[in-house]
Amino acid sequence: MKKLTWVSLLMVVLMMVTACNKSNIETPESATPEAPAESPGEPEMEPESPAEEVETPSEEGAGITYTVDELYPFEENVYRVYEGMGNEFAGYDEYVDFLDGSRIQLRRNNGGTEIVSVLEKKDGMLVEIISRPETYYKENFLDKDPEENRILLKEPLTLDASWDSEGQTATVTGVDVEVKTGIGTFTALEVTRVTKGKESEKRVEYYVRGMGLVKVTDTGKEYEVSATLTKMEGNAIRKRFVNFYYPNAQDERIFLYRKEISFTTNDIPKILIINAYKELPKEAVPVLTKNTKVNYLYLNQDGRVYLDLTKEFLQEMNAGAGYEGLILQSLANTIGDYYGVSKVMLTIDGKTYESGHIVLEKFEALEVNYDSIVDMN
Structure with missing residues (x-):
């Protein structure tokens, strides 16, 4: 009975040694076992969304706002010259004929005609109320009744703000747009106008604080015409x-x-x-x-x-x-x-x-x- 016990113990030891040697052969000490492609009892982890990891940046220009008075000051004796591109009559010069309170009368000469325009500030808007081409004489139209109602600017002047006027839709498409002119580079409010039924054509205007309109571009399928401010003179005669x-x-x-x-x-x-x-x-x-x-x-x-x-x-x-x-x-x-x-x-x-x-x-x-x-x- 005692002899059988020692034999049994010897067989157990031999089995353990054999198992240990077999393990050393199959898995080298320097190797790292690969993770299984799928883990059978645990679901695969989904990667975290970037939106959850990093805060989404605010839209460029969001929060920037302007007022009509900031973008279009009324000043007397101001003379401007706009250089034209794309058309012989694209450029023009502009002078302030008359100014009284909330209305200003501008005279534009493009080499082909002189146009008199009366603008009015009211209810947070800048509105063109008179526009008369072929007007070569100087006469005060400030007290005339409005002949049209074309809204140039309308508060709040923030990104994506829009308004309809005279068959056009105007949208603020930029509030801190860099625009180059003949007198410097400025940060401007960008307004894009589209005439209903003519969506392939558009007009883009750029307004700068304290200066008014500094550039305008008209584009269509086969043309592009622009006028850019190249001279601005105060106390002009x-x-x-x-x-x-x-x-x-x-x-x-x-x-x-x-x-x-x-x-x-x-x-x-x-x-x-x-x-x-x-x-x-x-x-x-x-x-x-x-x-x-x-x-x-x-x-x-x-x-x-x-x-x-x-x-x-x-x-x-x-x-x-x-x-x-x-x-x-x-x-x-x-x-x-x-x-x-x-x-x-x-x-x-x-x-x-x-x-x-x-x-x-x-x-x-x-x-x-x-x-x-x-x-x-």
């Missing part, structure tokens, strides 16, 4: 040439003299014109007497200019019928030329014109006539 006509009593002809007149914001054109008219060239004789004043002077919607002078025009004239006719013709040519019309309605202190030689019936106009004009320039 605008100059233009005006034609003045004077009679020559000796041979019944009319002389033409071209004079340069300087305009600043809010100058009253009728005063400038009348004062310049009274300054006589050497060979000319006067049309307006020394004490003649203008009661009113304006272009009416009927296409006629209405001119009302004080009684001194008649009292101090002292002219015969022929010379008086030359005076009236010279006056009609000067005023009609300035406003670009062919008829001038002349009255004296609100009454029809009547002298000892000439009578103008009610609604009878002086006709502009450039026959027998002698250019003295």
Whole structure:
């Protein structure tokens, strides 16, 4: 019985040694066992989403806001030049004709025409209420009733803000956009306009704090036109040439003299014109007497200019019928030329014109006539 026990113990020891040697052969000491492709009793771990690991950055420009007053200040005597690309009339210069409170009147000249535009600030908006092309004379339209309602800017001016106006949808597509101009590089508010039904065409405008509009780009399927600010001047004086006509009593002809007149914001054109008219060239004789004043002077919607002078025009004239006719013709040519019309309605202190030689019936106009004009320039 004791002998069988020792034999049994010996067999157990041999089995353990054999098992240990077999394990050393199959798994080298330097190797690391590979993890199974699938772990049978445990589900595979899903990787964490980046959104859970890192906080999503805020949208670029979010939180930046502007006001209309910041982006489009109203300032007098400001002159700007915009360089055009893509079209011969894309560039233009701009001057402030008139400014009063919440309204400003701008004059733009693109080399082909002059456009007068009146902008108004109201209810957190910048609105174009008048736009008149082919307007070569200076006249104050600030007190006119609105003729349109095109919203240029509308608060809140934040990213993705939008508004509809005059068949267009305008959207703030950028609030800190870098824009290069001829006078520097600035951070701008970007407004993109699309006309309904013409989605392939768009206009992009760039506004800078304290400066206003600095660049505009129009694009379509086959074109791209832009205008970029290249010059901005304060305390500027605008100059233009005006034609003045004077009679020559000796041979019944009319002389033409071209004079340069300087305009600043809010100058009253009728005063400038009348004062310049009274300054006589050497060979000319006067049309307006020394004490003649203008009661009113304006272009009416009927296409006629209405001119009302004080009684001194008649009292101090002292002219015969022929010379008086030359005076009236010279006056009609000067005023009609300035406003670009062919008829001038002349009255004296609100009454029809009547002298000892000439009578103008009610609604009878002086006709502009450039026959027998002698250019003295």
